[in-house]
Amino acid sequence: MPLTPCRQCAEPVDDQSAVCPHCHAPRPAVREWHGEGFEWRSHAQWLGVPAVHVAFGNGANGRPRVARGVIAVGQRAVGGVAVGIVATGFVAVGVVGVGVISLGVVAVAAGAAVGVNALAPLAFGVVAAGYAVGGVAVFGWKILFAVAR
Numbered sequence: 022m023p024l025t026p027c028r029q030c031a032e033p034v035d036d037q038s039a040v041c042p043h044c045h046a047p048r049p050a051v052r053e054w055h056g057e058g059f060e061w062r063s064h065a066q067w068l069g070v071p072a073v074h075v076a077f078g079n080g081a082n083g084r085p086r087v088a089r090g091v092i093a094v095g096q097r098a099v100g101g102v103a104v105g106i107v108a109t110g111f112v113a114v115g116v117v118g119v120g121v122i123s124l125g126v127v128a129v130a131a132g133a134a135v136g137v138n139a140l141a142p143l144a145f146g147v148v149a150a151g152y153a154v155g156g157v158a159v160f161g162w163k164i165l166f167a168v169a170r
Contacts, residue, residue, distance in 0.1 A: 025050040047083040060086055067091050
């Protein structure tokens with residue numbers, strides 16, 4: 022087990038350490054670390070935001086990368102059309118989706134939501150809450166369809 026000085030605190034660490042035990046820097050044996058994962062931005066921009074941004078993995082600070090763009094794809098995505106585990110945007114598709122139009126396991130929307138748990142003025146899901154709703158267990162002013170009331 023060869024020891025190498027940590028790039029942050031210069032304390033000796035194992036070459037294969039994921040985190041420095043002294044300063045908690047990620048991958049301390051690597052001289053220059055830009056994070057793990059993948060990130061790509063299109064050259065085209067709209068109002069200073071990339072047209073397409075794809076981001077997965079962790080950044081140099083050890084935190085998850087966030088995709089931000091007109092079209093954003095990643096673990097965490099923020100954009101006009103956002104696709105990810107946690108997605109926020111005009112149209113959001115993800116495990117947790119928050120937007121004007123949202124699809125996901127948990128879907129919260131200002132307009133329409135479709136998901137296992139949906140909360141919106143127009144909501145469809147196993148559990149749906151809103152103004153006009155449809156699903157198995159529904160809570161709303163206008164019930165479009167329901168399996169159980």
